[in-house]
Amino acid sequence: MQRFIAKRALQSLLAIWVMSLIVFTLVRVTGNPLDVMLPLEAGPEDYERVRKHWGLDKPVYVQYAIFLGKAVQGDFGNSWKWHGHSAMSLVWERLPATLQLAGFALLISVVIALPVGVLSAVMKGTVWDSVAKVIALLGQSLPAFWLGIVLMWIFAVNLGWFPTSGKGGLQYMILPAITLGWFQVAAIMRLMRSSMLDVLDSEFVKLSRIKGLSEWKVIWKHCLRNAAIAPLTFFAIIAGVLMTGSVVTESVFSWPGTGLLVVDAVRARDFQVVQAVVIVFAGIFILTNLLVDILYAYLDPRIRYQ
Amino acid sequence: MRRSLIFVALGLVLALAMTLGTAPSRGLAQDAKVQKLVFASAGFDEGNRFWVIPRPDHLQYDPFLETLLDVDPKTGEYAPRLAEKWSNSPDFKQWTFMLRKGVQFHNGFGPFTAKDVVHSHSLMLRPEATATLTGFWRQVEKVEVVNDYQVVFHFKRPTTVMPYAASRAGDLRIVSKAQWDKEGQEGFEKRPAGTGSYRYVGRQPGLSISFERIDNHWKGEKPAFKELVFRLAREESTRLALLLSGEAHVADLPRELQKDALKKGMKVFSSSFPVDWMTVYLGGQYYLPNDPAFKPDVAWTKKPVRQALNMAINRKELLNTVFAGKGTMTYVTGWSDKSEGYSVEWQSRFDRMYGYNPAKAKALLKEAGYAPGQLKFKILAFTEPGESEGPQVAEALGIYYKDIGVETEIEVLDWAKVREMFRKKVIQCCIWPNIISWRPAEEWIRTSYYSKSPNHHYENEFIDKQYELLTKTVNPAERQRIARAIADHLFEEFADIPLFWFANEVVADPKVIGEWVYPGLAAGRSTHFNLIKPAK
Numbered sequence: 001m002q003r004f005i006a007k008r009a010l011q012s013l014l015a016i017w018v019m020s021l022i023v024f025t026l027v028r029v030t031g032n033p034l035d036v037m038l039p040l041e042a043g044p045e046d047y048e049r050v051r052k053h054w055g056l057d058k059p060v061y062v063q064y065a066i067f068l069g070k071a072v073q074g075d076f077g078n079s080w081k082w083h084g085h086s087a088m089s090l091v092w093e094r095l096p097a098t099l100q101l102a103g104f105a106l107l108i109s110v111v112i113a114l115p116v117g118v119l120s121a122v123m124k125g126t127v128w129d130s131v132a133k134v135i136a137l138l139g140q141s142l143p144a145f146w147l148g149i150v151l152m153w154i155f156a157v158n159l160g161w162f163p164t165s166g167k168g169g170l171q172y173m174i175l176p177a178i179t180l181g182w183f184q185v186a187a188i189m190r191l192m193r194s195s196m197l198d199v200l201d202s203e204f205v206k207l208s209r210i211k212g213l214s215e216w217k218v219i220w221k222h223c224l225r226n227a228a229i230a231p232l233t234f235f236a237i238i239a240g241v242l243m244t245g246s247v248v249t250e251s252v253f254s255w256p257g258t259g260l261l262v263v264d265a266v267r268a269r270d271f272q273v274v275q276a277v278v279i280v281f282a283g284i285f286i287l288t289n290l291l292v293d294i295l296y297a298y299l300d301p302r303i304r305y306q
Numbered sequence: 307m308r309r310s311l312i313f314v315a316l317g318l319v320l321a322l323a324m325t326l327g328t329a330p331s332r333g334l335a336q337d338a339k340v341q342k343l344v345f346a347s348a349g350f351d352e353g354n355r356f357w358v359i360p361r362p363d364h365l366q367y368d369p370f371l372e373t374l375l376d377v378d379p380k381t382g383e384y385a386p387r388l389a390e391k392w393s394n395s396p397d398f399k400q401w402t403f404m405l406r407k408g409v410q411f412h413n414g415f416g417p418f419t420a421k422d423v424v425h426s427h428s429l430m431l432r433p434e435a436t437a438t439l440t441g442f443w444r445q446v447e448k449v450e451v452v453n454d455y456q457v458v459f460h461f462k463r464p465t466t467v468m469p470y471a472a473s474r475a476g477d478l479r480i481v482s483k484a485q486w487d488k489e490g491q492e493g494f495e496k497r498p499a500g501t502g503s504y505r506y507v508g509r510q511p512g513l514s515i516s517f518e519r520i521d522n523h524w525k526g527e528k529p530a531f532k533e534l535v536f537r538l539a540r541e542e543s544t545r546l547a548l549l550l551s552g553e554a555h556v557a558d559l560p561r562e563l564q565k566d567a568l569k570k571g572m573k574v575f576s577s578s579f580p581v582d583w584m585t586v587y588l589g590g591q592y593y594l595p596n597d598p599a600f601k602p603d604v605a606w607t608k609k610p611v612r613q614a615l616n617m618a619i620n621r622k623e624l625l626n627t628v629f630a631g632k633g634t635m636t637y638v639t640g641w642s643d644k645s646e647g648y649s650v651e652w653q654s655r656f657d658r659m660y661g662y663n664p665a666k667a668k669a670l671l672k673e674a675g676y677a678p679g680q681l682k683f684k685i686l687a688f689t690e691p692g693e694s695e696g697p698q699v700a701e702a703l704g705i706y707y708k709d710i711g712v713e714t715e716i717e718v719l720d721w722a723k724v725r726e727m728f729r730k731k732v733i734q735c736c737i738w739p740n741i742i743s744w745r746p747a748e749e750w751i752r753t754s755y756y757s758k759s760p761n762h763h764y765e766n767e768f769i770d771k772q773y774e775l776l777t778k779t780v781n782p783a784e785r786q787r788i789a790r791a792i793a794d795h796l797f798e799e800f801a802d803i804p805l806f807w808f809a810n811e812v813v814a815d816p817k818v819i820g821e822w823v824y825p826g827l828a829a830g831r832s833t834h835f836n837l838i839k840p841a842k
Contacts, residue, residue: 260512
């Protein structure tokens with residue numbers, strides 16, 4: 001088991017290093033940050049001065065070596081856009097808001113998707129099932145940007161039930177969380193439905209019914225517990241998707257999380273912040289997958305010997 | 307199981323009820339007395355270090371960090387502010403400012419004196435400085451303190467644009483040296499002390515910046531609203547929603563969305579002066595001898611092609627469809643009637659030379675050797691926060707050019723990429739519509755047409771010589787003549803495709819805001835918040 005964990009951990013580190021190389025290269029391909037930082041009035045001497053100040057006068061491989069050397073210590077350099085802030089401090093400052101929103105979106109997804117998925121399986125072929133399928137279809141096909149604006153106009157502008165945007169109490173989180181979680185509702189619901197259909201066909205369910213258990217207990221206690229395993233393992237992936245998917249939602253609702261941060265950083269060619277956000281997100285993804293791998297290996301010994 | 311489900315359901319209902327109970331009440335705007343004025347802005351580079359922030363983003367400093375001179379909201383003239391008087395030496399190399407006495411910095415940092423001017427200027431000399439006029443401030447040889455209330459800026463060469471640079475249109479914000487000495491940069495970052503009629507309260511990064519009114523402003527300015535908040539919302543529809551829901555009282559909206567706001571009873575407040583112009587640049591006009599970037603096969607290096615590309619455009623139609631009719635014709639890119647060298651003659655000749663005439667445009671193309679379908683090029687389009695019309699204009703141009711037998715392809719890039727292309731002179735392939743803010747003529751010529759500037763649009767020996775002459779000339783009549791010669795040249799040569807001038811416009815709730823007179827020429831465009839009068 002220890003060998004398995006060590007091997008997987010090394011693979012994860014390799015993945016993060018490759019990611020650092022990709023993001024470092026890609027942000028530099030997009031253009032010169034000085035063209036965003038400097039005004040039209042800037043002369044050649046201003047370009048030289050600022051280039052030197054930010055170390056952009058050094059060869060790219062030297063810049064990468066400096067970046068990597070500092071990054072392993074958790075230092076991604078100072079932001080070029082948010083002067084006086086280190087890139088990592090900005091990420092840590094904004095990450096709680098993203099986690100909060102992603103967590104709430106996940107909660108909403110589960111609260112909606114699980115019962116609807118169960119009902120859809122139990123009432124297969126009925127109107128309920130059709131309604132659930134429509135929800136799934138809408139969830140998968142509605143772009144978050146559009147959905148967010150529609151929700152904002154209905155519930156904030158016309159009905160005045162929620163604030164349009166920004167961050168504050170729980171009421172500020174509801175519309176962005178629904179927007180963010182809506183796609184996942186469809187995914188979890190479909191997974192729950194198919195998993196539930198499998199369980200409903202199994203022998204122990206038939207036995208429970210023969211033994212005279214109420215239908216409520218058979219479905220919500222025995223079937224749900226068994227059927228929920230598949231969606232639960234899917235949560236690790238969903239959590240990652242929700243965090244990275246927050247870019248659009250945070251922009252629409254002016255939610256000051258890492259999604260909005262990275263949008264602003266990309267616009268401003270703030271390489272340091274873009275690199276920090278991407279690597280932190282990648283790290284979270286890789287770490288989550290590593291934990292899932294370890295968990296699988298723990299539960300199923302065959303995996304660790306493959 | 308059933309019981310626990312009931313508890314969960316009850317809990318959810320309770321949570322929702324609490325949420326709705328604490329949701330901000332709608333119709334704040336309808337309250338008789340709004341104390342906190344909320345301005346929904348497209349956003350800006352956030353930060354208190356004004357020396358790294360470009361002019362348009364100085365909006366965030368306008369309420370609390372003052373400048374030596376003001377810009378009169380009605381006349382656009384430079385007016386006394388922290389400096390009571392100013393004058394220049396006959397050779398325009400020294401500028402003297404007599405400072406106002408009795409001005410106190412916020413948060414108890416003492417009186418404003420000449421030391422604060424020197425300190426504020428020194429921030430522009432820091433290696434990271436990227437404010438719009440950093441280059442200008444770095445030309446100052448020294449700032450001489452004559453006494454506590456008199457300073458003299460010494461320049462290496464004659465400088466006529468000093469009033470612009472030192473005014474609210476420029477970017478030298480006066481901050482407290484005493485605060486810097488006592489608290490260092492960290493203290494300044496946390497709560498910068500200014501002298502404005504609002505005091506800085508704080509920021510929520512990415513979300514908002516807040517100010518509160520002070521009661522003892524040196525000039526007696528007393529803003530009508532006790533608190534002022536800038537809410538940042540990148541998305542245009544979000545800003546409209548903020549305004550219509552009553553969460554914001556003023557919003558910076560694109561012209562297209564202004565119509566929706568007006569239908570809901572909102573009102574547009576325009577700046578007293580036009581502030582931005584839209585032009586279409588034609589890439590690759592590098593006419594200096596032996597410039598390797600000059601490619602003779604670029605169609606618009608031929609004057610008839612440039613004229614044809616101008617005459618193919620129905621400017622009135624374009625203005626009405628894309629900009630809701632809000633704008634005025636511009637005749638030479640960058641020249642408004644407030645610019646040195648402006649000529650009223652351009653207007654009378656414009657229609658004949660530039661006016662919509664597709665038949666003439668086709669004939670001009672033929673004269674230049676281009677049969678229908680032979681000329682093909684790219685139109686680059688980009689947007690900036692608060693300026694979203696670029697791609698629509700590009701599409702309209704494509705349609706107009708198709709009518710005269712020119713094939714175009716639209717490529718959407720971001721501003722930095724386009725800028726890099728014209729800076730490196732690799733933009734011969736393309737034309738691009740651009741919105742740029744007003745600058746004094748000398749600054750504009752240097753920025754846009756002088757070959758030694760990093761921006762390469764239209765360059766030749768004549769402009770270079772005239773510009774260099776202009777920088778050495780201090781006689782106003784002579785300066786007028788030189789600036790006029792350059793502008794006339796651009797006009798006669800069809801150097802680019804001048805389109806429109808725009809005033810700055812914001813949309814506000816007329817139940818909250820009754821009047822707001824602001825020039826638009828000041829850094830930040832929507833300025834003079836102290837002059838906002840509440841609705842009666």
